Amino acid sequence: MLKWLEKNLPKIVMAPAVGLIGWFVYGFVLWTLYISFTNSKILPKYELWGVGQYFKLWGSRKWLIAVDNLLIFTALFLIFCVVIGIILAIFLDQKIRAEGVLRTIYLYPMALSFIVTGTAWKWILNPTLGIQKMFIDWGFENFTFDWLVNREMAIYTIVIAGVWQSAGFVMALFLAGLRSVEDEIVKAAKIDGANLFTVYWKILLPMMRPVFFTSFVILVHISIKSYDLIVALTQGGPGISTTMPALYMTQTAFHKSQVGLSAASAMMMFMAVAAVIIPYLYSELRRENAR
Amino acid sequence: MQGSLQSSSYKQLEQKSKYTNIFLRWFLYFVLILFASYFIFPLYVMIVTSLKTMEEIRQGTLLTWPSGLNFDSWAVAWGGRGYGAGDTYLKPYFWNSIKMVVPAVFFSTFIGAMAGYVLTKWRFKGDKWVFLFLLFGCFIPYQAILLPMARTLGVLGISNSVIGLVLVHTVYGIPFTTLFFRNFYVSIPSELVKAARIDGAGFFKIFFKILLPISTPIIVVTVIWQFTQIWNDFLFGSTFSFGEAAPIQVALNNMVLSSTSVKEYNVDMASAIIAGIPTLIVYVLAGKYFIRGLTSGAVKG
16 A cells, blocks of 8 residues: 555646646536537526527627737737837847846836736826827827727727737847857858848848747737736727627626627637647647657 | 857958948937837836826826825825725735735645656656646636636635635646746756665655755746736636625726726826736846746746
């Protein structure tokens, strides 16, 4: 008995982690999947109903708006975060004075919650006392900046705040990547007469492929899950113009009491994340095995 | 710390384009400072707004310097106005968050350390799959577990309580903490452990006597990561708690959204700063570890 215990001790110690994750992650996802095939309203029902919830979901105008918004947000969020992140990383890599201070400034938003960020941006972007008023007081009398309360433009305010929060993080990833490149490679290229631009464009950036990949995965992941920022900044408004899938899911479940429908939307989110993550994990694992 | 990029032959090449270089240099600093101001702008606005009176806010602009150091709105944000109903302030919720963060960080870190230890130093058949099994938990969108979690907390009788949130954060922290510790212990030579095993040291003795003493850096990274994630969480907090058990981010959001009488932006900003200060302090004091956690476990955002 004691011998068995000793032999299996590692597995026993491992058990809580595996058990908790098995139950609370895999078990729960399966439960949600099952519920998405039922006609559950306020309380979950366990009688199978088929794929009706998914038809209902994709026929709902609000969900389609949410998906649209997600695509717009993801595209812009990705482009701006990556472009700003790369520019900052390359510029910081030029033996800059006070690099530490600048880096700290670029990255500090990552330490704040989206609720704090959203609260601050909401105040800055509000038309009566925020940026708009600042420019009017400075003498630009016809200056208008009402994106926050404008149905067409409100989604872009979320992009502004989101990029502000996450661009520094991409900068950190690329800076680490650039610093890990051997100096010899850069030196050799320069002796061959390549200028700084060519060195980065033709040599260093192509070497950053894995960093691009990682940033892509992480940013898409953040944007699919984005919830807090929208709650704090627009609450999905004006109207439903800035609804996103994560917000749709919680509203449908906890305010509209459409448990089955919200489970279906959660599963759509799950599949979207899985489509990005599984290839990523696969490639990471392969890289690790190759080492 | 950038090595010796400037060798002599390379320097000669650079001489040729001295003037373009000076221009580029200025351009470089200009762009860097421009972005720095974009990043610092909201923090600046938050701080000055929190120090102004509402009258000053209406008269000045976002950037106007406050007339003096006026901490009234901070006092209101922290301790309320002193009248009964409808007076929301952050103090009790701040403590809720502390009561939630401390045990959740402790348990998740401990479980992750043990799991990382087993996965690297007591390898068994299929351990790679077990790791992958846990790792996937880093990525799931939590929307896919909200509904069953709400039911489970209800069944356990701990919905809308700090204990419930401790459970939730512990469980969903495990994939990250395991990842951190596993990646750290992988780099520690297994010979160390093997030698100790030959000397007769057991499972726990090896962990506490050999690995734990050298684990300080990764413990710091993990604790900072978990602290930041849990302190800043809003989704779990707002779904599984309301009223008195709410953590600070939920309370902040409620305070800002409550539309009673006139909107007091100075109080809103003071509240936002109070809710953000603990993680900001950690970031400023231990930025190096913060960034290390971010770049190695960065999947959650």
